[in-house]
Amino acid sequence: MNRREILLAGLAGTSLMGLPRLAVAEPEPKLLTVSKRVLEVKGRAATVYGLTGPDGKPGLSMMFGEHFRVRVKNDTDSDTIIHWHGLTPPFGQDGVAMYGEPAIAPGASKDYDFANTRAGTHWMHSHMGLQEQQLLAAPLIVNEVKQPVFDDHEHVVMLHDFTFRNPQEILAELQGGGGAHAGHTMHGSSQGMDHSQMNHSGSNAGGGMMQGMAGMMGGAGMLNDIVFDAYLANDRTLDDPEVVTVEKNTTLRLRIINGAAASNMWVDLGAMEGELVAVDGNAIYPMKGSLFPLAMAQRADIRLTIPAEGGAFPVLFRPEGVRARTGIIVASKGAAIPRLAGEGDMAPALDLSQELLYRAVAKLPQEPVNRTEMLMLTGGETNYLWGLNGEADPAQPLFTMRQGERIAVMMHNMTGMAHPMHLHGHYFKVMAIGKTVIDGALRDVVLVPPMESVTIVFDADNPGSWPFHCHHAYHMNSGMMGTVGYTSAA
Numbered sequence: 249m250n251r252r253e254i255l256l257a258g259l260a261g262t263s264l265m266g267l268p269r270l271a272v273a274e275p276e277p278k279l280l281t282v283s284k285r286v287l288e289v290k291g292r293a294a295t296v297y298g299l300t301g302p303d304g305k306p307g308l309s310m311m312f313g314e315h316f317r318v319r320v321k322n323d324t325d326s327d328t329i330i331h332w333h334g335l336t337p338p339f340g341q342d343g344v345a346m347y348g349e350p351a352i353a354p355g356a357s358k359d360y361d362f363a364n365t366r367a368g369t370h371w372m373h374s375h376m377g378l379q380e381q382q383l384l385a386a387p388l389i390v391n392e393v394k395q396p397v398f399d400d401h402e403h404v405v406m407l408h409d410f411t412f413r414n415p416q417e418i419l420a421e422l423q424g425g426g427g428a429h430a431g432h433t434m435h436g437s438s439q440g441m442d443h444s445q446m447n448h449s450g451s452n453a454g455g456g457m458m459q460g461m462a463g464m465m466g467g468a469g470m471l472n473d474i475v476f477d478a479y480l481a482n483d484r485t486l487d488d489p490e491v492v493t494v495e496k497n498t499t500l501r502l503r504i505i506n507g508a509a510a511s512n513m514w515v516d517l518g519a520m521e522g523e524l525v526a527v528d529g530n531a532i533y534p535m536k537g538s539l540f541p542l543a544m545a546q547r548a549d550i551r552l553t554i555p556a557e558g559g560a561f562p563v564l565f566r567p568e569g570v571r572a573r574t575g576i577i578v579a580s581k582g583a584a585i586p587r588l589a590g591e592g593d594m595a596p597a598l599d600l601s602q603e604l605l606y607r608a609v610a611k612l613p614q615e616p617v618n619r620t621e622m623l624m625l626t627g628g629e630t631n632y633l634w635g636l637n638g639e640a641d642p643a644q645p646l647f648t649m650r651q652g653e654r655i656a657v658m659m660h661n662m663t664g665m666a667h668p669m670h671l672h673g674h675y676f677k678v679m680a681i682g683k684t685v686i687d688g689a690l691r692d693v694v695l696v697p698p699m700e701s702v703t704i705v706f707d708a709d710n711p712g713s714w715p716f717h718c719h720h721a722y723h724m725n726s727g728m729m730g731t732v733g734y735t736s737a738a
């Protein structure tokens with residue numbers, strides 16, 4: 249849109265009226281390049297993926313109303329494909345191999361071209377194997393025109409969990425771990441922790457769990473099943489955090505994306521209070537607080553007000569069940585930048601106590617729900633085999649729907665781990681948490697904690713065949729991915 253070329257087609261000739269004839273050429277697609285790059289983490293070099301836009305920076309930003317016209321070029325030696333997480337493209341352009349489109353071969357390109365209807369903080373990531381764990385992810389920001397009216401500054405933060413290991417080896421170890429993974433009781437003990445523990449040092453049940461479990465399989469019991477080498481905020485650790493410089497007496501919108509493959513996190517504003525104004529790119533009525541949950545693949549837009557006296561304000565990102573953390577520092581010009589320790593108190597498990605309070609600004613139309621589907625989140629006890637309704641076969645639809653229906657899905661987590669569940673091609677409203685019916689947030693990922701249930705509702709308005717899966721990359725690659733379909737072609 250910003251580079252729309254208008255060509256004077258009639259330079260040589262003239263039209264009937266003697267005026268030059270105007271022809272509008274289609275704009276060139278925005279080029280997104282998938283490549284390999286070397287990233288230094290804690291003084292050690294690692295080869296990871298990069299995903300850069302036309303300006304050489306990670307990801308893309310565009311205006312709401314702008315057509316999504318993007319060319320993905322694969323400059324690596326592996327097949328890849330990039331999913332537009334948060335957008336609702338037509339079937340075949342969602343960026344998931346085997347769902348109406350092939351993977352992009354090494355050296356090849358693929359063009360995407362559709363009318364984008366979703367504004368907000370979104371992202372893009374590989375939907376192939378465990379490439380997302382190797383940082384093949386980037387922001388996808390769709391700006392609303394009104395945005396600058398509300399916020400003086402904005403800044404995007406992409407979070408990752410990081411390992412120097414080959415993720416395929418980690419997956420093989422998990423899958424070879426046999427019954428060692430079972431542990432419903434482990435999570436039960438962690439659930440009792442309250443948030444006040446975030447402000448206390450010293451040991452607790454969680455710390456003991458970590459010591460009690462061995463190596464890879466340990467993690468923090470059922471909170472994490474992988475031990476990571478680092479957590480990254482915009483590719484940096486707290487040894488050398490990003491400093492975001494702002495003016496005094498202004499507002500800053502942080503667009504935070506949890507791009508971690510296997511880590512739910514807390515956003516911890518410390519002494520500062522912020523306002524959560526959008527989740528997964530969808531506005532909610534602002535919610536004040538200093539601690540906000542952010543499950544894998546979720547996004548949070550948090551508005552900070554920088555006081556008139558200025559200062560330096562650490563914003564920490566704290567994965568549940570571990571002491572390690574990452575962060576950025578928001579600072580007014582000239583403020584002294586504090587040194588921050590890479591470890592702090594152990595962060596407790598995420599829960600849905602805040603989700604219960606979110607209220608969407610935009611509502612789904614008030615219509616009855618046509619049908620409620622039950623979805624059991626299953627497995628995890630033997631050989632790291634996860635499932636949906638006990639199945640592990642994406643070729644078998646979980647359920648089908650007709651265009652125009654309003655479908656509720658009641659998800660029951662029968663396992664010992666929390667699962668951030670993501671539906672492609674649609675966005676949904678959180679309709680109930682357990683038995684409590686709410687007029688909740690509009691989202692595309694919702695966390696379903698162990699032995700709890702969450703009900704979502706959405707409009708079947710995008711015919712095709714769509715993945716419905718846990719966004720924990722290792723669960724997804726071990727059976728917790730299914731398909732929802734439409735009964736007849738539109």
Ligand SMILES: [Cu+2]
Binds near residue numbers: 665668728
């Ligand atoms: Cu999961």
